[in-house]
Amino acid sequence: MGIFWFSCAACQKEEVDAPDEKEEIEVPETGDVTMYITTNTRSQDLNQQAADFSDKSNMSPTTIKLEPETQYQTMDGFGAALTGSSCYNLMQMTQKDRTAFLKQTFSDSEGMGHSYIRIAIGCSDFSLSEYTCCDTPGIENFGLTSEETEYVIPILKEILEINPNIKILGSPWTPPRWMKVNNLEDLEPYNSWTSGHLNPAYYADYATYFVKWIQAFEQQGIDIFSVTPQNEPLNRGNSASLFMGWQEQLDFVKNHLVPQFKEASFTTKIYLFDHNYNYDDMADQEDYPVKIYDAGIDEEVVVGAAYHNYGGNKSELLDIHNKYPNRELIFTETSIGTWNDGRNLEVRLIEDMREVALGTVNNWCKGVIVWNLMLDSERGPNREGGCQTCYGAVDIDKSNYSSLTRNSHYYIISHLASVVKPGAVRIGTSGFSDPGYYYSAFENTDGTYAFVLLNSNASSKLITIDDGNNHFSYEVPAKSVISYRWKK
Structure with missing residues (x-):
């Protein structure tokens, strides 16, 4: 597989073991339609191109028609997690290189326009150490740590300078250890970063912990x-973790977190669950968020549920939507690594675009967030007990903290974020639907249409897109992703 390395200082590609032949493509500088194209061989690598509307009548049998009168969910955004490890790596770059990369990633005018970020409340399994923001017993001892003040917050501030409209999601991996017990029967202290339960006696203090954390970032x-109230609440084994069954989450969120959010006049949304499609095969936890909805919980603050894809099938999203169509869905984590050939774009671009990007959006997710934005070339920094086999959406060469290689997760998020802007509404389509083609259409708030198309087949095909007023055609390369945007 050909790999392209990117030198941020020059923002130009340096080919390493590149494909022998590049596609010779005549690229128009301007046109009615802006396109971004990536092939799984990197012969086109988020290449920006243009096409013009056709002035001929459309008789093409491979026409996809947009149906804007059919509307689905409103989009919040797309992005990746800024873990402590990601922020550490970013801070090792020169200011010039870092600014270039962040603009390329987050700028809506000069880059891909990533629009949603996930950060940890306290440590995650990709932090520089295990910690919370209140490790000394007593909620009055809350305070941000050096990981926030030296890494996460400075990077967030730089990103907000580039894109002030970025949305930020916070998720805890563990509460302070002094709030943990071994189980809800014995209620014995459980001084461990891994597993345990939240002591009901500290539900109020832990809700205050969330409030103080949000206020500290606001300051x-x-x-x-x-x-989300807890990352992967059914996973006891992560290096920082907590078991929180649906009944525990119901009690904590309904009786403590929601009231304190309201008292603080927060507009911050709460998404339940934040774990796998298959509920880790725990029968009593199946339909976790639905059980909480059924029990009755505030709809204005608790807006929906979040999902990961480490177990089960994306069809679960549709099932949850059908049971509670007024509740929101977001997708908050997926990883690539040594176990799934994570650096092999020829494999991962197709599968990740189908399952993660378009697969979640076409099953009602308002946002899509992948795991680490950036890890180093040794898959770190990482910790014992955490994932030591994960790759980043982008990997940075640890020998120089300058050369970057973009993996599938960077491409799939960029193909969505570059044309589908926050506030866009997913709309209906009809017409061409051959096997191997996956797509989704959107109407942006600025009067543009967006269309994201995956061709997973081994041959190219001329595809026509028709919005009812204008149509255009483009030869979609084999095993490629194309994002389109045009004015109505």
């Missing part, structure tokens, strides 16, 4: 758009 000029 830094950083608004928190949304939170």
Whole structure:
């Protein structure tokens, strides 16, 4: 597989072991339609191109028609997690290189326009150490740590300078250890970063912990758009973790977190669950968020549920939507690594675009967030007990903290974010639907249409897109992704 390395200082590609032949493509500088194209061989690598509307009548049998009168969910955005490890790596770059990369990633005018970020409340399994923001017993001892003040917050501030409209989601991996017990029967202290339960005696203090954390970021000029009560609440084994079954989450959120959010006059949204499609095969936890909805919980603050894809099938999203169509869905984590050939774009671009990007959006997710934005070339920094086999959406060469290689997760998020802007509405389509083609259409708030198309087949095909007023055609390369945007 050909790999392209990117030198941020020059913002130009340096080919390493590149394909022998590049596609010779005549690229128009301007046109009615802006396109971004990536092939799984990197012969086109987020290449920006243009096409013009056709002035001929459309008789093409491979026409996809947009149906804007059919509307689905409103989009919040697309992005990746800014873990402590990601922020550490970013801070090792020169200011010039870092600014170039962040503009390329987050700028809506000069880059891909990534629009949603996930950060940890306290440590995650990709932090520089295990910690919370209140490790000394007593909620009055809350305070941000050096990981926030030296890495996460400075990077967030730089991103907000580039894109002030970025949405930020916060998720805790563990509460302070002094709030943990071994189980809800014995209620014995459980002084471990891994597993345990939240002691009901500290539900109020832990809700205050969330409030203090959000307020601490607000004081830094950083608004928190949304939170989840617990990352992977059914996973006891992560290096920082907590078991929180649906009944525990119901009690904590309904009786403590929501009231304290309201008292603080927060507009921050709460998304339940934040774990796998298959509920880790725990029968009593199946339909986790639905059980909480059924029990009755505030709809204005608790807006929906979040999902990961480490187990089960994306069809679960549609099932949850059908049971509670007024509740929101977001997708908050997926990883690539040594176990799934994570650096092989020939494999991962197709599968990740189909399952993660278009697969979640076409099953009602308002946002799509992948895991680490940036890891180094040794898959770190990482910790014992955490994932030591994960790759980043982008990997940075640890020998120089300058050369970057973009993996599938960077491409799939960029193909969505570059044309589908926050506030866009997913709309209906009809017409061409051959096997191997996957797509989704959107109407942006600025009067533009967006269309994202995956061709997973081994041959190219001329595809026509028709919005009812204008149509255009383009030869979609084999095993490629194309994002289109045009004015109505």
